[in-house]
Amino acid sequence: MQLTMLGVRGSTPAPGAAYVRYGGHTSAIAVTADGDQSPSLVLDAGTGLRNLSALLQGEPYRGSILLSHLHWDHCQGLPFFVAGDREDAKVDLYVPLQDDMSARDLLARLMSPPVFPISPEGLRGDWSFRGVSVGKTQIGRFAVRATQVTHKGGCTLGYRIDDGSSSVAYLPDHSPTQGITADTLDLMSGVDVLVHDAQFLEAERPMADDYGHCTVEDAIKLAVGAGASTLVLFHHGPARTDDALDEMIAEAQSPVPLVMAVEGTTLNITRAGVVSDRPIGKGAR
Numbered sequence: 159m160q161l162t163m164l165g166v167r168g169s170t171p172a173p174g175a176a177y178v179r180y181g182g183h184t185s186a187i188a189v190t191a192d193g194d195q196s197p198s199l200v201l202d203a204g205t206g207l208r209n210l211s212a213l214l215q216g217e218p219y220r221g222s223i224l225l226s227h228l229h230w231d232h233c234q235g236l237p238f239f240v241a242g243d244r245e246d247a248k249v250d251l252y253v254p255l256q257d258d259m260s261a262r263d264l265l266a267r268l269m270s271p272p273v274f275p276i277s278p279e280g281l282r283g284d285w286s287f288r289g290v291s292v293g294k295t296q297i298g299r300f301a302v303r304a305t306q307v308t309h310k311g312g313c314t315l316g317y318r319i320d321d322g323s324s325s326v327a328y329l330p331d332h333s334p335t336q337g338i339t340a341d342t343l344d345l346m347s348g349v350d351v352l353v354h355d356a357q358f359l360e361a362e363r364p365m366a367d368d369y370g371h372c373t374v375e376d377a378i379k380l381a382v383g384a385g386a387s388t389l390v391l392f393h394h395g396p397a398r399t400d401d402a403l404d405e406m407i408a409e410a411q412s413p414v415p416l417v418m419a420v421e422g423t424t425l426n427i428t429r430a431g432v433v434s435d436r437p438i439g440k441g442a443r
């Protein structure tokens with residue numbers, strides 16, 4: 159499996175000279191199944207989703223998008239996804255179900271007038287809006303398992319994705335110190351790569367708890383407990399400059415190999431963890 163980091167920020171985009179090395183777009187990861195040439199699944203649809211259009215080099219997107227939750231930083235790329243907003247695109251969008259509402263109506267809460275010019279139906283191409291809940295489901299070539307995770311404001315799902323050759327757990331927004339279920343611990347157990355919320359430092363603990371996130375130290379503890387082969391630190395704070403992120407990784411003490419999520423890089427995943435890392439190509443930013 160390959161993970162292409164389209165956007166690695168949390169909360170809100172971070173433009174500017176101090177953020178160019180790690181990238182300023184919000185959460186989105188393209189997933190390519192083993193042996194496939196292009197991604198058929200995207201985890202979250204933050205502003206980083208725009209990078210996927212460049213990666214597809216003029217081709218339409220024909221695949222699925224799986225949202226962890228409906229916060230802006232995980233959805234705002236949707237209406238700006240050029241490769242998905244065209245007549246020959248085909249996109250199955252999975253929305254965590256809540257409040258007895260349909261997937262379409264949940265999405266319309268953040269994408270319809272007066273808060274946005276178009277409604278979900280305004281996206282061109284063949285879009286379907288599907289609900290996802292706790293449990294197991296198959297999405298194309300990927301076996302997907304979902305559990306509910308602790309985070310502030312609405313239902314947030316954590317996912318485990320398996321393509322038969324490797325496995326990834328994706329928990330971009332998570333506050334484990336405020337409660338973690340046995341199901342979620344099991345979700346991460348023995349995973350090849352854990353992509354996890356690492357928005358805060360231990361010195362910022364009160365803010366992490368208040369915002370429903372976690373610290374780098376929390377993420378490391380979870381990765382160790384789960385027996386993950388590699389931990390990818392994700393959902394960087396929007397005010398964390400490149401230099402501050404360099405410092406964060408330099409100071410992190412972890413028995414599990416750590417990778418900082420960097421926008422524009424692709425991680426090749428095997429049973430042994432992350433084996434290589436290459437840029438996704440010019441013009442992808």
Ligand SMILES: [Zn+2]
Nearest residue numbers: 168169231331
């Ligand atoms: Zn977020």
Ligand SMILES: [Zn+2]
Nearest residue numbers: 227229309331
């Ligand atoms: Zn969130």
